[in-house]
Amino acid sequence: AQSVTQLDSQVPVFEEAPVELRCNYSSSVSVYLFWYVQYPNQGLQLLLKYLSGSTLVKGINGFEAEFNKSQTSFHLRKPSVHISDTAEYFCAVSDGYNQGGKLIFGQGTELSVKP
Amino acid sequence: DAGVIQSPRHEVTEMGQEVTLRCKPISGHNSLFWYRQTMMRGLELLIYFNNNVPIDDSGMPEDRFSAKMPNASFSTLKIQPSEPRDSAVYFCASSFFYNEQFFGPGTRLTVL
Numbered sequence: 001a002q003s004v005t006q007l008d009s010q011v012p013v014f015e016e017a018p019v020e021l022r023c024n025y026s027s028s029v030s031v032y033l034f035w036y037v038q039y040p041n042q043g044l045q046l047l048l049k050y051l052s053g054s055t056l057v058k059g060i061n062g063f064e065a066e067f068n069k070s071q072t073s074f075h076l077r078k079p080s081v082h083i084s085d086t087a088e089y090f091c092a093v094s095d096g097y098n099q100g101g102k103l104i105f106g107q108g109t110e111l112s113v114k115p
Numbered sequence: 116d117a118g119v120i121q122s123p124r125h126e127v128t129e130m131g132q133e134v135t136l137r138c139k140p141i142s143g144h145n146s147l148f149w150y151r152q153t154m155m156r157g158l159e160l161l162i163y164f165n166n167n168v169p170i171d172d173s174g175m176p177e178d179r180f181s182a183k184m185p186n187a188s189f190s191t192l193k194i195q196p197s198e199p200r201d202s203a204v205y206f207c208a209s210s211f212f213y214n215e216q217f218f219g220p221g222t223r224l225t226v227l
Contacts (some may be wrong), residue, residue, distance in 0.1 A: 101214070102170075
């Protein structure tokens with residue numbers, strides 16, 4: 001069975017500092033990987049996705065993630081964060097066809113950007 | 116282009132009452148997902164449909180919960196009777212085949 005582990009439940013960081021949110025997954029098949037962001041009192045919004053091809057994926061708002069198959073990781077990074085990046089971030093995995101698009105979500109990482 | 120539409124946005128009801136949450140997926144999408152989010156349990160998948168057919172309802176917590184998708188543009192999640200522990204934010208999401216899911220704004224349910 002697939003699973004997703006987000007290694008940090010909370011990440012405090014100062015504005016303009018770099019940040020990395022860690023995500024590890026387990027799966028016996030090829031996977032699709034996603035990062036979503038949830039701002040307070042809103043639904044989840046897609047940040048970026050990895051389906052195939054280049055292992056470095058760029059998303060919205062200056063975020064990027066790198067797929068590492070050997071380490072089964074998909075860590076999210078941003079070189080310089082803003083106050084507006086304060087939100088909860090979810091990593092998710094799917095094996096696409098076999099699960100009909102079903103996503104397995106991690107428990108979320110709360111990013112808190114301080115001035 | 117309208118995203119996923121959910122109604123109502125907020126619902127306050129008393130224990131024992133029937134609650135119906137509604138969702139209109141993005142036009143052309145063929146998969147629909149219902150999630151529940153709480154502080155304690157995080158984001159849980161309750162049920163999902165492909166081409167209006169329920170595929171996996173193993174996340175539905177009890178028989179009090181039921182979901183239907185009578186056509187490609189409408190789905191409901193019903194709780195009868197409701198209990199205080201059902202209080203949560205309920206999200207609907209839709210996707211086209213196996214691509215990313217698009218989430219609605221959610222319905223915040225409070226059962227007193």
